[in-house]
Amino acid sequence: MLHKGRENYFRYDVEDLLRAHELPEERVLPIAQTLLSKGSRLGINEARDYVREKAAEGIYGPEVEKKLLALINQYSVYR
Secondary structure (H helix, E strand, O other): OHHHHHHHHHHHHHHHHHHOOOOOHHHOOOOHHHHHHHHHOOOOOHHHHHHHHHHOOOOOHHHHHHHHHHHHHHOEEEO
């Protein structure tokens, strides 16, 4: 699960990362919101699967995938 108290920080970091790698704005918000939703409601593994799925679709490259997975690990809480 994502750390509930740091969800906004996570969302901003994901959006900044995606914008820094010049993703179109119409893709940034849906990806960030879906990633936040999956990470906070379903679990970390589902969020990681979503990141890998989008990279496989070619929406972003392996560098962005690696950084997103690192962000998920950084903001995770294991219970």
